[in-house]
Each structure stands twice: as C-alpha cells, then as structure tokens.
Amino acid sequence: MQQTDGAVRTAGRPRSEKAEKAIIEAALDILGEGSGVSELSIEAIAARAGVGKTTIYRRWSNKEDLVVDALASLKPPIAPLKGVSVRDDLVAYLQVVQSESVHVRTRCIMNIAMSQSDKHPRVAERFHEIAIKPRQELLSAVLERGMANGELRADLDVPMAMAILSGTMMWRTKWADGPLPADLAERIVDEVLLGFRPR
Amino acid sequence: MQQTDGAVRTAGRPRSEKAEKAIIEAALDILGEGSGVSELSIEAIAARAGVGKTTIYRRWSNKEDLVVDALASLKPPIAPLKGVSVRDDLVAYLQVVQSESVHVRTRCIMNIAMSQSDKHPRVAERFHEIAIKPRQELLSAVLERGMANGELRADLDVPMAMAILSGTMMWRTKWADGPLPADLAERIVDEVLLGFRPR
Numbered sequence: 001m002q003q004t005d006g007a008v009r010t011a012g013r014p015r016s017e018k019a020e021k022a023i024i025e026a027a028l029d030i031l032g033e034g035s036g037v038s039e040l041s042i043e044a045i046a047a048r049a050g051v052g053k054t055t056i057y058r059r060w061s062n063k064e065d066l067v068v069d070a071l072a073s074l075k076p077p078i079a080p081l082k083g084v085s086v087r088d089d090l091v092a093y094l095q096v097v098q099s100e101s102v103h104v105r106t107r108c109i110m111n112i113a114m115s116q117s118d119k120h121p122r123v124a125e126r127f128h129e130i131a132i133k134p135r136q137e138l139l140s141a142v143l144e145r146g147m148a149n150g151e152l153r154a155d156l157d158v159p160m161a162m163a164i165l166s167g168t169m170m171w172r173t174k175w176a177d178g179p180l181p182a183d184l185a186e187r188i189v190d191e192v193l194l195g196f197r198p199r
Numbered sequence: 200m201q202q203t204d205g206a207v208r209t210a211g212r213p214r215s216e217k218a219e220k221a222i223i224e225a226a227l228d229i230l231g232e233g234s235g236v237s238e239l240s241i242e243a244i245a246a247r248a249g250v251g252k253t254t255i256y257r258r259w260s261n262k263e264d265l266v267v268d269a270l271a272s273l274k275p276p277i278a279p280l281k282g283v284s285v286r287d288d289l290v291a292y293l294q295v296v297q298s299e300s301v302h303v304r305t306r307c308i309m310n311i312a313m314s315q316s317d318k319h320p321r322v323a324e325r326f327h328e329i330a331i332k333p334r335q336e337l338l339s340a341v342l343e344r345g346m347a348n349g350e351l352r353a354d355l356d357v358p359m360a361m362a363i364l365s366g367t368m369m370w371r372t373k374w375a376d377g378p379l380p381a382d383l384a385e386r387i388v389d390e391v392l393l394g395f396r397p398r
Contacts, residue, residue, distance in 0.1 A: 034315070112310075119233070132374075160390050163370040167371070170366055172362050187359065188359070191359050194394035
C-alpha cells in the first residue's frame, strides 16, 4: 500500500520496455538474494524497480506470471545453430548453456526456482513450457538429424542422449570450484559422441 | 531465550543418539520448508526437536556444523560394492543415488543447500568433504579398476566419465514429472558404457 504514490506517479505513462526490464531485474535481484517465491511480494519488486504496483499489475496479473517471465529471461531462446555438423551444433548448444552457468546469480536463482517446484507447480510448469521445452526441441532435432544422416547411431535413445549431454554440463558447472575449461563443451561432446556414433 | 526452560529440563541428561536424531530431523524439516541457512535458528530447531538449546550446543558449537551434519545424513556412506563387474558396480552405485532422489524433501533440501553455497561456503565445503568426496572416491575407484582390467578403455577421462554418470542421473531425477523407470540406473550405465568400453 505504501506504493500507491508510486502507482499514481506512473499512471498514464505508456507501458514501456524499460519499466518492464526494471521490474524483471528487480524480481531476479530479490530471488537471487534468497527469497522464495512465496515471500516475494509485488510491493518489494515495485519498490526495488522504482515503479508503482499499478505498473506491474498492468503487465502481469499475478506474481507467478511475473516470476515465470523473470526466470525465462535467464534462459532466452538459443540462436539458430549452423546445421552443418551434428558435433559442431552440439558444441555450440552446450557452449550457450556453459556461458549462462558462469553467472553465480543465475545458478542461484535457478536453484531456488527448482527447489520450489513442488510449492509452486504452476511456475515450474510455465517456465518449462516457455524456456526449457524449446531448448529440448532444438537439441532433439539435432540428434534426430544425426541419426537420419548417419552421423549418429540409428538406434540412439534420444531422451537418454539429451540427459547425458545436458546432465554432464550441469554436473560440471554445479560442482565447479574454479573457472571452467574454455573447451569444456567440446570435451563433453567428443567424449559422449564416442558412444553415440555408429559402431 | 524462550527455550531456557527446555534447556534446564534436559540439563544433565546424557548425550543421547535419540536427541541427536531429533535435532537433525528438526533442522532438515525447517530447511525443507524453504528456510535458508541464514534464517535457520538454533531456537527454532530446539523448539521443533523438543529439546533445549543447551542440548544442541553440547553437540554442535555452531549452526553451520549442525547444518553440515544434517545435510550429510541425507547422503550416508554407500555400502561396499560387490567388486566383480564394473557394469554391475556402476548400476548399484546409481541405484543408490536414484533411490535417494525419490524423496522430494531430500531434493528440495539439497537444492536449497546448493543455492546457498556462495553465502555459506564453509557449509558447502564441509558437506563436500564429509558426504560427497567419499562417494566420488568410490566411483573413481570402480572406473579405474575397469581401466586396469580391460573392462573400460585405458584412456578413459575419469573425471569426465564420473560427470557423465552422475550428471545423467541428476538430470533425469531433476526433471522427472512422474515415477522414474525402475531400471533407470541400468539403462544409463548400459548407454554410457557404449562409449566407455574398449573399441
């Protein structure tokens, strides 16, 4: 309620991308400081972003939707892959994942978000739909292309292969206690492809 | 301070395993409800466990050590593996990991603990030393045995192989939205061994 003045101040202002970005960043900041989704309040986000609550409610009708968009901003769509060699596409894909993981704040927020999927199933479900599923589709398309053109075994278990690639990168970034090797994505892909290629 | 009566009530009682277990469970319960390590208080743990603060301080001189022991209780030492086939030892190892992951509370607590390793490096470090390192040593010993006896490639990258095995299981349990296949450990090991075995 103490933000009413803020809301009045911004009333009538056109919905701006700048305000939206400030709101998303404010939500991420507060989550990154260890706040759970339950404790996160629209008031706190508004105060941090320097906007009124009305500005937030004009864009997001509830806190959960805002949290979903904030989390999804950390996993933006991956740019189209080259589509020439399967090996190079897999390396490029994992390089994006690795580059995102170097941000402690991102890892921290993702961990918090994941640890709350039981309490906030709608957030987890929407986040998966918006941010995770498109990446999974991209990755499975690369593997299926390789199975079709003979770069990979025709009997490859695609969901398992995806878990091996993504899980290995997650494991390496999760437990890293120093900078990760610059060629980590290449090393993972080359090791894993020994089992994925035709015999 | 409101627990002083409790402390008096239990003063003089011999350090009991039962009280220790109740304290550990109380700490895990509160962590599992979404409390961060910072917000966790000895008062709250004592109240939940039905013991006095003195009982806690008699065993743990600070909150961080108690949290480490509580987390480590979720990752107890793995019983000795059979030591016959490398494939079967790897399956047995991953079966333990899978069986632990079915407990939502455990996953939730581990996620919270992991998300706080930047804020509480001592907790993360001690937990790694007590609970994670012995498991890593067990796993690397199995792989090295396989490299020595010809079950695995002599040039296998052991840390990478460990990341592939553990990361794949973590990935599958993390994103599971239903019961995991009973033969998941076997399927992971058999898929991964295609790349680990001699050519």
